[in-house]
Amino acid sequence: MAALRNAKDAPVDFQDKTFLVIDDIIGVRSSMRITISTFGGVKVDMAANAADAFNKIEHRNYDIILCDYSLGEAKDGQQLLEELKRRRMIRNATIFMMVTAERGYEKVVSAVELAPDDYLIKPFSGEVLRTRLQHLIHKKTFLAPIYELMERQEMRKAAELCDRLLSKAGPYLLDVLRLKGELLLMISEFTDASKVYEHILAMREIPWARMGLAQAQYFLENYEAAAEGFKKILAGHPNYLSAYDWLAKAYTALGDEVSAQRVLMDGVAKSPRTLQRQKDLGESAYQNEDLDTAQGAFEAVLEFGKFSSFTEPEDFANLSRTFLDKGEYDQALTVMNNARKTFENSPQVMLHASVMDSMIHDKAGNKEAAERAFGEARTLFDAAVNKPESLALDMVRSCFQHGDQAAGEKITQELVKNNHDNPAVLKRTEQMFQRMGMHDQGKDLIHTSSREVIALNNRAVKLAQAGDLKGSVELLMQAADQLRANNVVVLNAAHAILTYLGQTGWDERLANIVHEYLDTVKQRDPQHKKYLSLSAIYKDLALKFGVKV
């Protein structure tokens, strides 16, 4: 017998393992403690609800979490798991097992996207629980070296390790392949990722593998194939909710915003309480000038987000803008008044509110109030650090409404330069100009501004091709310093410097600049794919030159 078999069936000592039992019924919690003690588990904590569980998990590292699917309140076990993962509160090595009565089983299983490590149907004996946990512990032990690299953000190395482990993965073959696919997606190796998923799909049609393949195709800009893949998932698994969002993204990329809206409506019908999906639907409907649907979706965002910390002043502005376009000025103003109350006059909300007010009052014919709000908006906007795209667009619109052409153009240029490779933002900008009856002028402005960035990039590429790596680096650094808000430009500069360092050797000044560039992007988007792969290259390079970072 293979060594693996022996390792796999080796008994596990549960004495040192930390357990967390999450169940809303006290009798069940205590009987779970007894069940766990039958196989030697003694370090057992209890949580009665989701909030209690968050609190416990924040303060202690658990090896094993046993969570009942129904927690008797607003949040169920699946939502708890999703939030824990989203907030990165549980490590990959932690075992999360969902416990369910037979009635809840189907719901647990159909939650295909973010699955627990295993599920257990009540009632079960201590022996059944012990064997299940034993298998899972052996699996996690096998995968542990990959997880360790992932925790250190060494995604490329983790993917390479997956390759080496494949031949001896045995029962964990699919787990290793799945990790490998996810890692390759993370480091933007989309072609390799496709191959992994195609390999799995040749064995069996598995929804997460189809999802991975379609995502890789999406990033390879093969939107038609991606859309087909997402559709295939939904045909077999209508509860695979993120497939709705991805299909909508693919349709948007294909320029079919009407289909995107339809798909988002399907997804919202399945699960109305997802804020981001409602927000996407609102934006899609707004683009399609379906203002009633947009209003409903933006209202839902505020309604469902009322008691969470997930709404932002921008969400209020979205709704207010919809009312403005419908000509319902009182409603539009009320929404922003509510926003001020909700966010207690924070600088961010005052900025959004003054911009919206300046447009609403203008349309409603309150010239004086409009001028006052516009003045305030200009001052706050210039002083603001964080300017979301929708805010910048509103500001532009307000500038043109108030006849301040120059300011409007300047903000547009900035916005376009910082998003020159983001077709969604460019399209929204163009549409806004179209709505103002300035389609040609808007198109011109977008074109010239984005061309500036592209030209600069091209010049740098040419210099590099001609062998002047140093000159190319200098040029890109100049661009990055001007366009600090543009992730693509900043990362391009970082990439060039890293290549330069790789060829000419370590240089403390340049290395510090790269570090700073990478940090800038990390602040804004810690999961940015290119950021992750460049920071891996940075670490490798430092290691190669024996520099401690």
Add this chain to the structure above:
Amino acid sequence: MSSSKGQPEPLATLDFASLFASSIHEIKNQLFLLLSAVEQVSQEDWVREHVSAQAALNRLDQGGAQISQKLARLLGLYRISKGHYQLDIAYHEAAELLQDVELEIRPLLGDNSAKLSVEGGEELYGFFDREIVRGILLNAVHNALRFCAGKVRISVVGEDGGLCFLVEDDGPGFPSEMLADGAVQTKLDLQGGGTGLGLYFSATAAALHSKQGRTGLVRLQNGGALNGASFALYLP
């Protein structure tokens, strides 16, 4: 379902399948509560002291569990027929599943533990819905235990790129009418009493597993390793 002026909906237009399905769902949940009560009572000290009470509660518990399984199969069939069944196909080791089945059956055997032998499955892997296949095998083992003379054997082998689970016993074997049609179970035999529905469910659920045109199936034979009934579940 609402009708005007307080008149009940005519019986002829009732959707009985849906009515039965939702009723079965309710009955199952009530049964679960009943069984929890039985379990609670059997923990009481005064019950532990009375052998006859214990035995009666055991019968209640096992009988209830079997009713619950039967209802689950009916509901399962209904969902499959409606296209609502969510298959959870994943990659499993066959030995692990057999271990699961064994863990569930052993406690029922009491002193007759030697009756059951479980073999094979190490380093044999397949793609299947664990809960479905577990249900199919449990049903087959329950049947085998009912009809065997003294021995039941569960095993698994690789077959044709897939897996073949076998449940065999040393009893009188299947009656000849069940072995018609090449012994592949396709029809629901409502006259056949208890085993009919279980087999029909097994065959239907097995058929949900498919790969490149090949589908899972249930095959019945007489003979086999123990020279009795032999139940085979093939999964591609």
